[in-house]
Amino acid sequence: MSAPTGSTGQHAEPEEEFYTWTGKTRRWVLKKLPPDKLLPQDQPSYVASWIYVFGMGAIASLVIIIVSGLILSLNGPLWWHVSGFGHFINSTHLWSVEFFFLFMVVHLWGKYWMAAWRGGRVLTWITGVVSFAVSIVAAFTGYLLQTNFDSQWIAFEGKDALNAVGIGAWFNVANLGQIFMWHIVLLPLAVAAIVAFHVILVRVHGVVPPLDAADTDAQLQPAPQPVPQAQTLQQPTEEPTEVAR
């Protein structure tokens, strides 16, 4: 339930009172990530550069990885040895992973050299690093599922390293069934969740501006806060800002 308070003008938004945890959560989410920030119509003008496309390239590759991986997992790890279509899907899976890492590394370089952790974006940077690390583990388990001499070799080289750090009993790279579960359930869920959180953080804080962006850029100013109606009426019309469409 809500109770409008203090609205006298016909253009005023009624102020809503939040007293349940769901209502308070909604208020917090809408404050942190209003719909126009979650799904923006425009981006700042500095985003019109090729260096800003590699994050999206990595996400597009991840979508292809998940779709091709889903088809492979439904048919089992041996399917690609006996089916031409299976071989094609397996190759699609491999090459989308190659592109995923390629785009992710160029994205990482771009963000490193523009110090993308500025402006309260530390968690965005950290989630990017974590997603990179978890993706490496996911790719490693993928190599273990090839069911050929390569995967045998990788498993029996890797097991010594994992035993040395004391996790070989829980993460046994010589156990095909266990690694299959890690590769098609736990690690994809982890990568997808971290990447989704990473993208949401980018939406919350906005795309990081270049180092030499002028402090007067409209995109660098904090988002306008809702103001009481009496003040709203006295505000001058906001100047349009330069945006890339």
Add this chain to the structure above:
Amino acid sequence: MNSLLALAAGESPAIYLGWGDFVIQLGNFVVIIVMLVLFALALVLPFPAAKRRK
């Protein structure tokens, strides 16, 4: 051509490049070079102009 196809299909032993103590597999080397080239091009190539809204 057949040897290239066989190489792409993983049927031949991998090619390794070496400079002194530094050794790298050809495939890994190519990927790193492609990443560096993409990074450099992304910095210098102009971004296509946006379509104007009606």
